[in-house]
Structures are given as structure tokens and as C-alpha cells.
Amino acid sequence: MLERMERGEVTFVIFDGYQSLDLSGPFEVFRHAEYECVVVAAKTGPVRSSKGLSINPDRSVTTTDPRGIDTLVVAGGEGVSTARSDRALVDWVATAGASARRVASVCSGTILLAEAGLLDGRRATTHWKWRDRLAKEYPAVVVDCDPIFIHDGPVWTSAGVTAGMDLALALVEDDLGPQTALDVARELVMFLRRPGSQSQFSVPLWSRQPATDALRCVVDAIHTNPGGRHDISTLASLAGLSSRHLQRRFTHEIGLPPAAYIERVRIEAAQRALAERDDPMETIARHYGFGTAETLRRTFHRLVGIAPSEYRSRFRTAHA
Numbered sequence: 001m002l003e004r005m006e007r008g009e010v011t012f013v014i015f016d017g018y019q020s021l022d023l024s025g026p027f028e029v030f031r032h033a034e035y036e037c038v039v040v041a042a043k044t045g046p047v048r049s050s051k052g053l054s055i056n057p058d059r060s061v062t063t064t065d066p067r068g069i070d071t072l073v074v075a076g077g078e079g080v081s082t083a084r085s086d087r088a089l090v091d092w093v094a095t096a097g098a099s100a101r102r103v104a105s106v107c108s109g110t111i112l113l114a115e116a117g118l119l120d121g122r123r124a125t126t127h128w129k130w131r132d133r134l135a136k137e138y139p140a141v142v143v144d145c146d147p148i149f150i151h152d153g154p155v156w157t158s159a160g161v162t163a164g165m166d167l168a169l170a171l172v173e174d175d176l177g178p179q180t181a182l183d184v185a186r187e188l189v190m191f192l193r194r195p196g197s198q199s200q201f202s203v204p205l206w207s208r209q210p211a212t213d214a215l216r217c218v219v220d221a222i223h224t225n226p227g228g229r230h231d232i233s234t235l236a237s238l239a240g241l242s243s244r245h246l247q248r249r250f251t252h253e254i255g256l257p258p259a260a261y262i263e264r265v266r267i268e269a270a271q272r273a274l275a276e277r278d279d280p281m282e283t284i285a286r287h288y289g290f291g292t293a294e295t296l297r298r299t300f301h302r303l304v305g306i307a308p309s310e311y312r313s314r315f316r317t318a319h320a
Helices: 020-032 087-099 109-115 128-137 163-176 178-187 213-224 232-239 243-254 258-276 281-287 293-304 308-315
Strands: 009-014 036-041 071-074 102-105 149-152 155-158
Touching: 009 020, 009 087, 020 036, 020 163, 020 178, 071 087, 071 109, 087 109, 102 109, 102 163, 109 128, 109 155, 149 163, 155 163, 163 178, 213 232, 213 243, 213 258, 232 243, 232 258, 243 258, 258 281, 258 293, 258 308, 281 293, 281 308, 293 308
Parallel strands: 009 036, 009 071, 071 102, 102 155
Antiparallel strands: 149 155
């Protein structure tokens, strides 16, 4: 483990309408790793979160020198739309970010970094609800809202809310190594490597949840073993329904046909394998029900938009 003085100080930026978990989640991760943390706000006095939680920041931007900051973390929240119009705050973030060792944002905090010009020409992610706005209003930013977090040079950006903890854990690992990050993850009962960490579009976001026990049993079976035998007759038998009835019920409750759902689950499983393991493409294809590497490649390209090999090179996890 590195000495305490080598950790540097983490400076969090918040504003009225910030998302409380964007601050408290990463703050807890860094404090458990024994970093010094300070909270800076646009003003002195209580700062109210988007859900009503108020805190008193340690400092304000009007009294804090923006130069010499080690790690700058900008929270997001519904108030970012107003915050980005605060020129004193934006200018402070721009100056601090330009000289900091590294800069990070959580959720829609990406908007504030973009407004400060710190994301021009860089890949960045944000909460999926802010994707279109970020891409439209800041065309110099290369927006990619699939990953949980993105590391591009000295700038790290993360997806929505709890993804900030994944990001903070990755920053701890970057500084202090995997063992310290693992110790923090155990203490906080977190995944060191969240399942599906390469994608914020997990199943609950692209499908409805089953409303009945019969369909819940089918969905659980598919997720438990994505590469298993999931033809309609096998699934219908599991649900105690006829094949035709299952097809109709599944499409109604989940929002897409069983075959399309299975395909999507298998692709997500393949994404995790590509990001986290060194298995050959043929092995991944067989294990997750695609049969051949060519079938995996075609399906992957159709649903994800890039080749599996390119996905692996882009999203290979820092922990792998």
C-alpha cells in the first residue's frame, strides 16, 4: 500500500440540486481508502440536494484556489442545468480541471465538465437520460453511454448515480492497487467488478419485469444460464404453458418476444466475458449459445454496433 501522503486530496464540487448519492457514494469509497476529502460548492451555507438533503460544504469557489487540486470530482443532479449557467462556478471548474492531476464526474456532472471545456475531443459517458442532451449541446464531446465509466487521459466520467462508486473504486485501484480496492469493496459490500460493469443498460432498463410467477421462472432460467437450451418448447414446459401461450404472454409482459430477449441476454453475457476474460472468441460463442464465432460476430455487430474484438479492446476492464 502506498503511504497516506501519496493519496492526494479529493475535492468534490456540488451545487443546489445536486444528486446526494453522487457525492456520498464516492465520498465513502475514498474515505474508506483513507483519502482526505473536501466539499466545495458554488456558495457558502447549506446546499440542498435534488431530493431535499442539505449539507454544509467545507469551502466555496469564491474562497478556494482552484489550482493545485489533485483529484476533482464533480457531482451531477437535476440542478446541473442551472449550475452550468453560473459563470463563477464554471470558470472555477475549468481552472481547477486544467491543473488537476485528474478530473472526474458522476452522472450529469459530465454536463458541467463539458460546459467548462474539459471534455472537448474526449470520450465521455453520463446517465443515459442525459445522453442526447450532452451529444446535441456539446458536439465536441464523443458521447458513449454504454460503459459504467470511461477513462480518457486524465478525465474520468461515469454513468448514473451508483456508478459513481464504481468510478471511485477504479480511481482507488489506479492509485493504490487492486488489493486496497478489494479491501474497500469488501468493507462496503460492493463488487470490485460489478457484473455487467461495461454497460449501464442492464436488463431492467431495456425490458419490463415479469408480472407473474410463470414468466419470472422463465426469465430467471434464461439469466442463470444464458447459453442453455432455451427453445420455446423447453421454456413453455418450465412455465407450465403451451408454446403459443408462452409466446403471447412473454411478449405481452416483457415487451419483446422470447427469442429477442434471449439474444439480448446472451449478448450482455458475451460483453462481460469480452471485458473481463481472455477466452478466445470461439469459446465465448459456444459458452453463451451462439454456436460459432461468426454467429457471435454478426449478432454482436447488429445489436451493439461494433465487432466483438473491437468491444474487447475498448472496454477491457481496468481490473481484468
